[in-house]
Amino acid sequence: MMLYSFAKTVVKSIFKPLYRIEVIGRENFPSTGGVLLCSNHISNLDPPVVGITCPRPVCFMAKEELFNAPILKSLLPGLKAFPVKRGMSDRGALRTGLALLKDGEVLGLFPEGTRSKTGQLGKGMAGAGFFALRSEAAVVPCAVIGSYIPLRKTKVVYGKPIDFTKLKEEKVSAEEATEKIMDEIRKLIETHQR
Template identity: 65%
Template sequence: MTFYDFAKSVVTGVFKPLYRVEAIGLGNFPKEGGVLLCSNHIHNFDPIIVGIMAPRPVHYMAKEEIFNVPVLGNIVRKCNAFPVKRGFNDREALRTGLKILKDGHVFGLFPEGTRSKTGELGKGLSGAGFFALRSTASVVPCAVIGPYKSFRKLKVVYGQPIDLEEMRKEKASAEQVTELIMSKIEKLIKEHQ
């Protein structure tokens, strides 16, 4: 058993009953190949919740400062996270993200770039479109719905992979692709609220 699997089973045992987490649409999640998993961001626990409910291990970018915290930095790294310098065009982080997708793994991303203070879906940044266009990965929209309150139901909804073939052919911009991804996340939220 890997450290990731061990950590996932421990965290699942705590979070799943506490927030009564339900996964919807797991059949939409590709069983193999690169997956760009794009979710809304309403709480600091979103990466954990989306990660434990996903049927495959998820890799995330995390702010560089976390990796400098003793013990925590090591745990985060062993849970498939890699550092990103916020506020910079971090080429190394972009290369790492693309490599994860190219190697057939799941890369989890929160296109809004930061947690929504209101719980409303914000504007997506072009990073999601960048990764979608620069890879051949399946792009799966995801929505975290519900309050993070003990014993109240929290849903993680995985939508169908977004068909980007036409947009890739037409050389759509990263912004246009991000807008499409955000519209799919918004649709999931509206359908499952």
């Protein structure tokens, strides 16, 4: 936790003025309990930017390859990240994510699974819906809006938690649950883009 707090302070001191980061909707973020935080993905800078603007520490799933990189493999666990195998159903990562949510942690996901090459919101993968349906966690949509051009404004918008009660009762699929999450992220982008 000490490494996380230190890294957050350092990154915030650099990124906040450099990208003129404006945070909207922080009051929508639950102060306690498990939270599934789902954001669009426009840049490799999204994880640190979401991490420094979120009111609580975030555990991110990160592609397994990063844990094989010399420096990152010792840093990432201290930054609350855990590995996921991309392109397949990684049961270990799913179990880890559910356990974190059950323990009242914040699990950060980029449902698109990879960065958008165009900046447009892509299709979400079923993993986000799986966590939303299988846990009691609050599901918070998040939108990162901007182009990470130094001294141009970047906005990070946190929406109100999505109510999944009805969808759980209707026993919707993980894909349908993910679509609901992506719709809410899309609305945040459309509302705050200007």
